[in-house]
Amino acid sequence: MDKYMQVLQELIKNTGLEGASLVSADGLPISSVLKPGLEEDRIAAMSAAILSLGERVSEELAKGGLEQITIKGENGYVILTGVGHDAVMVVLADNNAKLGLLLMEIKKAQERLKALI
Template identity: 30%
Template sequence: MNEINSTLNDFLLNTKSSAALVLNEKGKLITSLHLDYGDSVAAMTAAILSMSDKFLADIGKGTLKQLFLKTSEGVVIGNKINASNFVVAFTRDGSNLGLLMRTTDELAAELSKNSILK
């Protein structure tokens, strides 16, 4: 778990994001950094992901890989790590959205190498 937390922490520092979490497909929190109520956020995220996956399947647009939410206080980017796990990052600054989305995708690829998340 320390390796996952270290990877997330490096991501937060490099992107100036404020928080991150990793959850499984059932909404169980694997780990989170700088996030209150991580268990609740993971469960709600799993619901959003499930509905988004079903929506995309119903309209024949493929499978969900990355999710972007813009809020009044920032940006939420989620990325599939693999079929069973998802990483979510929160940032107050969405000014460089393209870079943040690419970096989150790279984070997911790096996390997919971790034996706990395989």
Template identity: 50%
Template sequence: MRADMLASILADLNGTSADIEASGIISTDGLIMAAVLPQGMDEDRVGAMSAAMLSLGDRTAHELARGALEQVLIKGDKGYVLMTYAGKESVLTVLAKPNAKLGLIFLDVKRAAENIATLI
């Protein structure tokens, strides 16, 4: 039941913007809890990389005295990867197109993360 609710949140998130290509909810130890990914994308790889990047972002923010980590944003020539905490034990990862309107995506991701946090 909870997995269905998490999948529903992701489906709603992906439907809010044509710029969002994929999303997933990952435990902080790298296990996929729910995902809406393109065919051929390896869920295990997405989970492991998301957990690793968020952990590295946490440590970087702490070591460089930037306060508590809010999000990690990676920009590549083929698009963006945005990771943010969704509660204390999970990460929301979103893949967006290169011409995405990031302000709107940040807002939608924040809302989705808050909804996820209430379920987990």
């Protein structure tokens, strides 16, 4: 098991997430812990596209550097968080997620991943 996967597995264990993935800024998967049926490559590509657009919006609207993108759908959340300049962590959570706890655990995992990259 790689060092990134250990961090992602601990995040899932602590929060009950449906999945987590670490993706390069150019849309390539680095490490993932996902439920069967979720495609790592597809998540990576979509995440990079969303991150790129989010960064542009944040800069154009003078909101500073992008920290996080949260998408709320009928069946849950997708949260993208930058990990340094070269990667993004994507987490998938259902509607029952406790967002305060989840965001706190994401921050911890983000810091651990930054130290590893």
